[in-house]
Amino acid sequence: MTDILAPGAVERHLRARRDTGRGLLMPYVTGGIAPGWTRYLEAFAEAGADAIEVGLPFSDPTLDGATIQQASETALARGASTRRILADLAEGRDPGVPLVASTYYNLVLHDGPEAFCAALRRAGVGGLIVPDLPVHEADELADAAAAAGIDLALLASPATPQPRLAEISRRSRGFVYAVSLMGTTGERAALAASAAELTARIRRGTDRPVLLGFGISTPDQAREARRHADGVVVGAAVMRRVLDGAGPDDLRDFLATLRQALDQE
């Protein structure tokens, strides 16, 4: 097994798993959402997650739909902060799969990109997603992330034109985050039609793992997404259950259904 704390480890880990033919599963949890929240990470890993996205809540989550907004507000109201969430991670049990932090750029800038990335590293986080940091603004953070051995994954959208998409694929680390639709995070009735075309366009320029996110909430959608991409990110479907009071065991059961769907495809 690869050392998941080594620099560039998120990408090596995901590539290795992908290359065995496995569909990749990256569930999301909002850090600090509930007392003992790191137990969700263990449950996700037990359900067969290949990486876990940990949201660092921000007061103004402009790319998030109602569910993640509510999760962010709930966590912040409980006193969650970057510092406390990273301390929880450092103290909690190692889930055995790479952790990828996600947050808005103001929280990165607040301590400065270098200090922020170093803090992620100390907490055992190997990757980072910043949804309001498009590729042409990413230089400062990309350098700091590389220096700290953090894989900075960039996002691609259905509206992204081809030359720009190639740049995103080239400069992304860990994986390329394919945003399946034009819209915010949240559950949807069906996988967006734009997902297939976007992933096909990304694959033309890179062999990096491609994870589809936004609106993937059911086993059927995961199965369909797997036909186009190397794997899926599941956020709102997890957090709606958490907000409704579901514990780690419930989430393990839910994610196991997605794992099974990915394994079947």
Added chain:
Amino acid sequence: MTATEGTLLTAADLAGNGVHGDDPDVHGKFGIFGGRYVPEALIPALDQVAAEYERARNDVAFLREFDHLLRTYAGRPTTLTEVPRFAEQAGGARIILKREDLTHTGAHKINNVLGQALLTKRLGKSRVIAETGAGQHGVATATAAALMGLECVIYMGAVDCERQALNVARMKLLGATVVPVHNGSKTLKDAINEAFRDWVTNVDSTHYLFGTIAGPHPFPEIVRDFARIIGVEARRQMLELTGALPDAVCAAVGGGSNAIGIFHAFIGDQNVALHGYEAGGRGLETGEHALTLTAGSVGVLHGSRTYVLQDEEGQTIESHSISAGLDYPGVGPEHAWLKDSGRATYHGITDAEAMEAFALLARTEGIIPAIESSHALAGALKLGRELGSEATILVNLSGRGDKDMGTAMKYFNL
């Protein structure tokens, strides 16, 4: 030539066009400020807006149409009014007001919305969305949308909807849909968040008619250029009226559109001091204020790197001001740049100081100003006492106070 003689706006009137070297760079940066910190999905739309704007501002037909609307619909040029009785409280300095309160809809916001509504049509889009705090930008946007036959959706914090029920009714009467936003603090910043969510979902049909010089590039530049007419006219009018440029120009700063509108034409005039007045609310020490430039720190909010009010963890702090139009925890990146370069100076004016100036202008000159503009008036009173009786001070009276009667009735027990 004066504008009243029927001259057209020129491309140089509309924009600085780099005359003062103060346009943002290709990435929309004013020094380290500005830029585009938005989801990737919005980048192509912002590119499209920037490209279309670049064509429009060099297109005589566009300039002619904008100019025509400013004259025949907005009521430009607006006059200057000298206010000697008010100025008695300012150490005898001459105080001259630029009367944006006399425009259609009663505030400077009309300049920007007319320009952007024209741009929306050029973009081939049929729907506009906008955020509003007090409701002034919402009313102006609904007005321009009605005029040009555009579908219009206004996002407004649920708290603000309650505080500004009259403006909600005005927007509805103008045919707009008003969506109350129940997230977060339920005020302007949350309305902007929600407008961004709408835009990222409906970007093919929709233009986000941004109301101030904040937000991602190219909004700070576009909104500035459409508001710039305020200073272009005022500079010319000052020369006609007094034979000289003013010693200082004063304006209130929330997001900063009225201030940049009157400042911009004077930036190259090094002898003209530029003073911006932020909402000091209940005072800096109470923590209940909107002193973004004077007490904030550099961060990223709503797509732009600029000064923001944030706590020690980097979360946005809710601002406070008696004036809803200044009640915003961010500020336009160009003001951040003007502050750091030292070209403009920014100060705080408390609720109490603003309300005193509000009442004083009403009683001494028969003009009821917006509470936003009253911050600039209060600033001018202080500045006049500092500069002495030889000084001439130009103040942007950015809006009229009719909308503030509810607040005034409570504040003064009327």
